[in-house]
Amino acid sequence: MTIEPLIKSRPSYGPVTVQINAKLHLFICTAEGQSALQTLIDAIPQTQRQLLVFSATDARGAVDEKGHSLLAEQVGAALCDAPLATAIYLSGPEAFMWDLRNLARSVGFADEQIQMCEPVGNARRLFCTHCYAITEEVSHSPQTCSGCGRLLLVRDHYSKLHAAYVGVQINAEDPAEIPEPEALS
Amino acid sequence: MRMSPKPIQSFRGDFTYSNSPGAIARFPFPFPEDEYMYSVNIEPHVTPGPEGSVFEFLFDIDEHYLSEMHERDLVLKENPKRCLAMPHMDQACWDLIERAMTSLSTDYPQHFTLQREGDSWTWENKLLNLKDSFTFGDSSTLPLPPMEYIGRQLQGDIALLDQRDGDLFLDAGIVTCPADWSLAFDAGMSFKEWHGPVPMAHGMGIFDRALKYLCAIPQGRPVRRLNWTLTINARMDTSPETYSEWGADRLSVTPENVADKVHLRVELQVLDRMSRSNALMFSIRTYLISLRDLSTNPEWAKRMHRVMKDLKPELIEYKGLTRYHPMVVEWLSQFDPAN
Amino acid sequence: MTIDKIRVRVDAIEQVAPLIREFQLVPVDGELMPFSPGSHVIVEMPDQPRSHRNAYSLLSEPRDAACYRIAVRLQEHSRGGSRFMHEQVKVGDELAITPPANLFAPNWGARKHLLIAGGVGITPFMSYLPALQRVGAGFELHYLFRSKQTGAYRQQLASELGERCYLYDADEGIRCDLGELLGDQPRGTHIYICGPQTLIAGVQEVAQALGWPTSHIHFEAFAAPQPGYPFEVELNSSGRTLAVDGDTSLLEALEDAGIAVPSLCRGGVCGQCKTRVVAGEPDHRDQFLTADERAEGNCIMPCVSRAAGKRLVLDL
Incomplete structure (x- = not known):
């Protein structure tokens, strides 16, 4: 087996912070991932935030190839209704977060509007x-x-x-x- | 001396590929010094370059043209996903068609002709017996998607990089003879992401500097660099996709066959700004030469020995040379008695 | 073919606003190349006692390789370039230009393009508009100007673009409410600003307060080098010393002395001309160097920056 040098394409996950100028704060996570976001969720007035929590089963393959999963539909609706100045906070397994990031980008969000917590688990x-x-x-x-x-x-x-x-x-x-x-x- | 294409030879199976003395003479030997270190080493690709050299024109057509186009056809038939273009790259693909057809018909008029009347173009490739009339910019008038159409007529791999947010993205390409990277996996990656696996270079700020430089390349001023690795047998398609087929080749090297089995693989990489799309063309033209043919030039053989002997362990590992590197050094040592 | 310079002939000159002249440039031989929307060229002007080199956006249809058009605003504090173009250049004259380069290209992934032009900042958008219309992209043009000075092409734009064109003539007291404009845009909109630094800063400030993602905001400043005090520059390798007068940029002084320094935007933005400083304190006027690089004080962008004191030593 080969020893890998440090590969720079592997994502790194910094601390997630409140984006103060956002008009809507959209939290999307799995049940296991919610605790990592809870402090932030609590810091935002209820009228300015939306929280979507998925079970681990729903989160699996969050967006299938045709984009047809229940999760994609629910999240898609929330993303499409969100205003331009929306901050998105993600927590859960790594692939779940990146699927959601790709979905958000496809409806016009920029990378700097999307923050991810340290992935739940090593899968x-x-x-x-x-x-x-x-x-x-x-x-x-x-x-x-x-x-x-x-x-x-x-x-x-x-x-x-x-x-x-x-x-x-x-x-x-x-x-x-x-x-x-x-x-x- | 200019090279005329010769009949088809193979880059797989019985490996009938060979270099004529003329092809050896013009081989782009990549080591300017006795020690190799990864560096940006980019220089202007000023054309016309020295007559007959691989640097003479924007696209180098040599004696292996028919063989390489045949090999590309085999790869694409096995796996059509070795060529891709994201929808927003359509204009860039047409830029490439224009750049390739105007260059080739000017530089090699005996092989290629282009007639333009407004957007009505007729292109003739006499080497491949092709003659097509189409409407420039209208992909429905070509027999194949634009990237594949032109890619099947150019030696070497081509990537088209979309430039946005001060970065370059790998959003289109035809990659059938890569040195172990996958277009299908790397598609859509930023400049630093697709260079992620390159060891050592990141900490040196090389990529930051290179990226700034590449983003600022204007039209009409292409640049080039040489890259290299070693390949067992004259195999063009050393892709991750087909690694299962060629990985075991590395075990087949023996002290008796090392000179004929091991090839120096040199990539002439050219970056050129596309007109209408502002995309950057990244062409990777691959040249293969066996150590035996290389050693017919005593200066090359001596320098090759010094470079191989002092190669850093990280690079030996990264370039996949571990299993046979000592045999290469040993065989080359006969040309460098002082070391 | 490698192209360093293109010889062009001035085919027509038109006064398109009180302070703006348009020049139609045709190739002396051969063809020009098509270009991408937002491209510029550097025009070399053979003035006396020294030549000028200024960057101008191409405002012609990007697919048209027969002719390039540029528009030049007469600058009050001109170091000579715009005055030369206005007062010296006649139809039939020959000029040299560089091949087009682009530091202000549209992002084709945008769901809507919001173009904000200030005065002569309309020029890069003149090449955007045919391309945006061709692909059926969503866009709006908001054009701020003073009709006593600028406002070129506004009638033509209004009639061609209809309700997608918004004109704000400050000399008629019509202002653009940036808060209202930026506050009501769909997600996925990209903003492009070309105009004076005050306009760019104004849009950025409003956008930030409204929670816009910064990567969706693109801008190109008029960043022509400003005059300053004369100083001397010494070249480290040869010990040679050059005098830089107040109206000459450091880059131009180096070029006039035959020293090749790569450059592209000539406005302190692109980073091509970055040069190492061996001694002396630079007066940084660029937008390229980071705060840390400025603090270290060992590099300079000679296209716009000058010496803070009387002398600089460069690693050239």
Whole structure:
């Protein structure tokens, strides 16, 4: 297995702060993610805030390829009704937050209007570089691809568009090599 | 000497690819010094450059043209997603068509001709036996989407970078002979994001400086740089997509075959501002030469030995040379007795 | 082909506002290139005792490679460039221009484009408008001017754009209420401002108070170099010393002495001409260097910045 140098495309998550000039504060999270936002939620007058909380099951694959999930519909409605000066605060699993960020951008929000908490859990969405299949909730590397079955090294190289890390076959040079899975951070 | 395209050779399977003495003579050897360090090393791509050199024109057409276009066809048939263009890049694709067709028909009139009457264009590519009439800017009048249409007629990979918010975004391209990067995964990334995996360079501020420089490239003043790696066999498509097919090649190197198996892979990267879209064209023209052919030039062989011997471990790892690097150094040492 | 300079001939000159003249430039040989909306060129003016080089937006249809049009406002405190264009340049004269470069391109992902022009700041939008109309983009033009000085093209714009064109003539007492304008825009709108620094700062301030995302606000200032006190500059490599007079920018003085310094905007914005300072204190007038870089005091943007004292030593 190779030791990865620090890869700069991996997102970093800074502290989330209130955007004071926003007219609406939109909090979107999973139940597990709400505690990270609670102090901020409490700091905003009720008339200026909106809170959407999803169960972990709803949050999975928050936006499917056709954008048809229940979650996407609910969030989509809230985003489309939001004024230009809206601040969005996200908390939950990493892929859930980036799906919502992509949805918000598609309806005209700018990146600086969207803040994300430290992701809940270490689960990663994985994009197989060989067959382009997505494998959800990956916690160890290497991971078997849900599409082609290859054993994938989970790299830190991250695509915001796919909201996923890239996976590359770990033993292509020597298929006899089957390394022990290691937990991802 | 100018290169005429020769019959199709293969970059896979039986690997019949070979360089003629003329192609060896014009090979863009990338090491100006005995030690290699990652750097921006960008310089103006002033054309016409030296006659017959790979720097003579904006797009270099050489003896491998037919072979590379054939290889590109094989890759795209296997995986059409190796070419993509986001909807907002349509204008940039047409800019590329204009830049490519005007350059090629001016620089290689024996192979390419372009007739323009307003927006009615007729393009003839005699090497590929193509003759198409279309309305400039109207993608429905081309036999293929604009990126794929022109990409299938140019040697080397092409990316079109959208410039916005002081950054460059990888929003279109045709990438069938990359040095281990995936257009499908990197699509939409910013300049720093798609360079994320490059070791060491980030802390040096190289990318900040390069980005500012690239964003300010005006029309008519392209720039270029050379990049390099090593490839086992004359394989053009060393993409992550097909890594399962070529990864094991690295185990096949032996002291007996190292000179013929290991190729120096040099990318001539050219950045050129597109007219109407303000996009930046990033062309990556790949040249392959076996160590044996390279060693026919004693100066190159000696310098190659010094560069390989002193290569930093991070770069050996990043470029995927770990398994066979010692054999390369050992074989090259015969040309550099003093070291 | 590599293009450094394009020779053009002045094909027509038109007074388009009391203080603004439009120049139609046609190529002396060959064709011009199409350009992207918001592009500018640097015009080289062969004045005596020294030449000037000023940046002007292209205001012609971007797809038209037959002719470029620029508009020049006569500046009260002109260092000579705009006065030369107004008083010396005649139809038939030849000038040299650079190929187009763009530091103010539209963001094609915008859901609506809100164009705010002040005076001669209408020029880059003249090339935006055909492109926006071609793709069917949503847009509004808000044009602030003083009809006794500027206001070029306003009748033409009003008739072509209809209700998408809003005119504010300060000389008629008509003002633009920025709060009202910015307060009522749909999400995904991008603002583009070209005009005097006061207009840009005004829009930015209102936008910030209204909670606009800063990445949706784009601007291009008239950042022509302003005159200052004369000083001397020494070149570290050769020890050579040049005199920079009050009406000459440091960059122009270097160029006049045959020293090539890369440049693009010539207005302290793009960062191309950044040069290391070995000794002496710079008078920073650019918008490029960060506060930290200014504090370190070891670099300067010679296109607009000068010496705070009598002498600078540059690493050239």
